[in-house]
Amino acid sequence: MTSKLFETYTLNDQISLKNRILMAPLTRCMADDQLVPTDAMAEYYARRADAGLIISEATIIRPDGQGYPNTPGLFTPEQITGWRKVTDAVHANGGKIFAQLWHTGRVAHPHFFDGDKVLAPSAEKVEGTVPRMRDLSYITPTPATHEDITQLVADYAQAASNAIDAGFDGIEIHAANGYLIDQFLHYDSNKRNDEYGETPQNMSRFALEVIDAVSERIGAERTAVRLTPGAYFNMQADPRDKAVFDYLLAQLELRTLAFVHIGIFDDAMEFDFLGGRVSDYVRANYSNTLVGVGGFTPQTGEQALRDARFDLLAIGRPFIANPDYVEKVRQGKPLTAYSEEMLASLV
Numbered sequence: 001m002t003s004k005l006f007e008t009y010t011l012n013d014q015i016s017l018k019n020r021i022l023m024a025p026l027t028r029c030m031a032d033d034q035l036v037p038t039d040a041m042a043e044y045y046a047r048r049a050d051a052g053l054i055i056s057e058a059t060i061i062r063p064d065g066q067g068y069p070n071t072p073g074l075f076t077p078e079q080i081t082g083w084r085k086v087t088d089a090v091h092a093n094g095g096k097i098f099a100q101l102w103h104t105g106r107v108a109h110p111h112f113f114d115g116d117k118v119l120a121p122s123a124e125k126v127e128g129t130v131p132r133m134r135d136l137s138y139i140t141p142t143p144a145t146h147e148d149i150t151q152l153v154a155d156y157a158q159a160a161s162n163a164i165d166a167g168f169d170g171i172e173i174h175a176a177n178g179y180l181i182d183q184f185l186h187y188d189s190n191k192r193n194d195e196y197g198e199t200p201q202n203m204s205r206f207a208l209e210v211i212d213a214v215s216e217r218i219g220a221e222r223t224a225v226r227l228t229p230g231a232y233f234n235m236q237a238d239p240r241d242k243a244v245f246d247y248l249l250a251q252l253e254l255r256t257l258a259f260v261h262i263g264i265f266d267d268a269m270e271f272d273f274l275g276g277r278v279s280d281y282v283r284a285n286y287s288n289t290l291v292g293v294g295g296f297t298p299q300t301g302e303q304a305l306r307d308a309r310f311d312l313l314a315i316g317r318p319f320i321a322n323p324d325y326v327e328k329v330r331q332g333k334p335l336t337a338y339s340e341e342m343l344a345s346l347v
């Protein structure tokens, strides 16, 4: 019954996938104190190399992008060398891996880096405290100047270039889940009145500048993007956000990116202002390769591919619980259920 999941898929003339199951990006906070990937991380990813494509855990492009402890980076020679061990191990097992490039914007915290401010589109603070570090409260961010924005775009492009040097097959720009790029795309966090705010075109500008700079550096066919039109994490949805994503998706349709990936925990969530599920909204506005995610079993994922709701299926938590997820599904074996205690170690 699960044959669609195991069909090959051609992303473009550079990259083809041996099946349609992606390992979703999963932050594990297990890099060393210099944010260098460890040997244990290389083994963890290598065990999952039978996925059609692995997306790495979110990886920060520069120090002030850090919002959680021990998240890996891609901005020092040691980090590039550490990632090289990961990509070599994945490739040795016949897999492919993209790096997810991350800047947390207003969700960053100076506790993690040398500095006293965090950058975001506007001085709109997130309520609450840093997960895993509950004594750290989020601070009011500093609105990024035009100079800051130019530097951020350059730093994304440099991190993408570093990813290719580290042996990654491509990169996914993390423009989802309430982090820096997503903060420009929603009215809740973007209160600017310059050319990066107020209108769908302006609010999409930073995302498109990053996407275009990265594409120019490493090739559009190696560049993917993850988006969260339905805000659900560190962000309030606003019905006006739909026009921003209508514009952005129309712009992405004109580019030849590797894929667009939806950022959400549960695909069944419905958003009135988007007319229902985020995946259906994006599918209606974007006709190239789309990756769906969020709460899928092998059976419901297979059905979604058959119904052409999206082209590739990303699997998150079940991949933490089952390093051999792909083989178990292929053989119809029962899966181990995910539980949060599993986050304590890299299996």
Ligand code: FNR
Pocket: 024, 025, 026, 027, 028, 056, 057, 058, 100, 174, 176, 177, 226, 263, 264, 265, 266, 293, 294, 295, 296, 314, 315, 316, 317, 318, 343
């Ligand atoms: C995530 N998710 C996530 N998303 C992302 O874009 N970058 C990341 O680094 C992470 N990190 C992360 C860590 C952990 C522990 C979880 C559980 C989730 C979201 C993830 O990619 C995926 O969208 C969700 O887990 C929903 O898919 P599943 O788990 O229902 O298959």
